Amino acid sequence: MRVADFDYFLPEELIAQKPVYPRDISRLMVVDRKKGTIEHRIFKEVVGYLHPGDVLVLNNTRVLPARLFGIKKDSGARIEVVLLKRLSMSRWEALVKPGKRVKPGTTIIFGDGELTAETVTMTESGGRILHFSYQGVFEDILHRLGKMPLPPYIKSELDDQERYQTVYASREGSAAAPTAGLHFTTELLDKISSSGVQICHVLLHVGLGTFRPVKVSEIEEHKMHAEYYEIEEKSANIIQNAVAEGRRVIAVGTTSVRTLETVMQEHGKIIPTSGWTDIFIYPGYEFKVVNGLITNFHLPKSTLLMLVSAFLGKDLTMKAYETAVKEKYRFFSFGDAMLIL
Template identity: 60%
Template sequence: MTLTTDDFDFHLPEELIAQTPLLNRSASKMMVLSKETKTIEDKHFEDILNELKEGDALVMNDTRVLPARLHGNKEDTNAHIEVLLLKNTDGDRWETLMKPAKKAKVGTVISFGDGRLKAEVTDILDHGGRIVEFTYEGIFLETLESLGEMPLPPYIKEKLDNQERYQTVYAKENGSAAAPTAGLHFTTEILDKLQSKGVKLVFLTLHVGLGTFRPVSVDNIEEHVMHKEFYQLSEESANVLNETKEKGGRVVAVGTTSIRTLETIGKENNGQLKAASGWTDIFIAPGYDFKVVDAFLTNFHLPKSTLIMLVSAFLGRDFVLEAYNHAVEEKYRFFSFGDAMFVKK
């Protein structure tokens, strides 16, 4: 049976979309779903300490979100332009999205922060994006940190008071346009407790693109083309994960970004992992055979999104929709700043 995008729709009351992070990162609720028993349990995130066992490996994406939204003015007319950085293409050249785009012709120079940072439009892309070249004094990332805002997803309307709350506590590698939000629940205390219990903490990098929030625009999901995202797995991490598998431990991924990285590498090598980096556009939907991941932590995702399709590939669509309807009834908080879901075999 061919599945359509509408097969992954569900009713979500707008008031359940979390607009701000909780005061304490780990205070969220956590739904625990078992593939084998088809059970739904309502727990709290700190119960992750009981769900993970000695010998398991917890795999986290250490990407760091760039404060990639800039507000500037055209040098010639002083007109306001909003610039969203998508990816660094070469040196000081970046692919961006602009609003209003029609005012940003080739040759346009935009000034930010009284001229501390300037961008010249050098090219216009087919999808309407702009390539810009930045000029500045000093270090680009430091300038960006002082001038930019976090590019929060479009469903979050509230202003974020503390920008660090849209970063995981282990964020390190600059490059994402959005946070790997399943990791936002962890505190250093919980990670320390897991390590003391004998859970191995393993890191990889996948820089999250804004395509994550793009709805699937085709009816037949098999026709959907994923956006490409950069990933990296070190030899050390690959060795720890292979050893975990050999000894009967579970590979537990934090978030769909970690899943996509592990499965991209694992499907090339029949489940074995090796040091690798590159661009992945893997699309995981029902019918996919997981090669590496045994369990995972995730948040609650948008209707009709590739992310709910990925969870359905592991658990089955009907069970996932049952769980989501239960989450709505129990008033779980949804999306980036929302509650967690722990999925196991």
């Protein structure tokens, strides 16, 4: 299956640069998989499409202020670092820019020198392994010096850094937000819960895969970067019971989908577990848990668009995206949403 088949035309002006306020007044495209119909709503109207007994699954990861700006010790050249994965107390996998200036042995200084990093090695994907030196608590220093690692297509800084966090974010560790969840307010979640929908959480720390384009020509040749996930006993039981009873499990975001499809065991059971997943979902995949999906509009030729195509069907997905462009929906992280049922 060709990666080029998942391309589409997107005018640059439709790439959302700022989030809307309040969160739940973004637009919502509702797509019915069986009927092939497309409706246009406001996100807060999502409650009308959820039924008592449904399970809504949220990814409660929290984004680290993982974007750091430093200088090379030997030359003073400006270096940008985005932390992706913690390997030990002092070692991280990271993206660096410009990469050609950061070779093994390079030392980068951040702030007034309270944080330094030595480049240990390069990774296969073009990143770096950095060894940090500091006094005190690393997370405290990171919160003082770091900024939100916004995607490169967003050109301006956020006025409110919390707007790149979901209202239910609680487990810090992501290099990017699970953006489908950015549309929810606390009030909307309360309304959904009051309607008889069960809400539960899983965890997937969003990592390198968010930043890396698919570089192969055939989908089957692409290798996903592993990301850390967890599902606790309460959520495992809620989701297991819904699957057993034939009730709908609706995932908020592709990260929740990947977690749910990872934790389903071969014997059809979901148990409390944690680990690293590199599951790659593309057309032809048979879903074992997820019956509905809330997601944003994704980049052309991305693994996220391929996952949506696996769930919705490629033809209907591309029709929905063509409609979204025609109707001037807002795209990507701060854009509008799609509900697929």
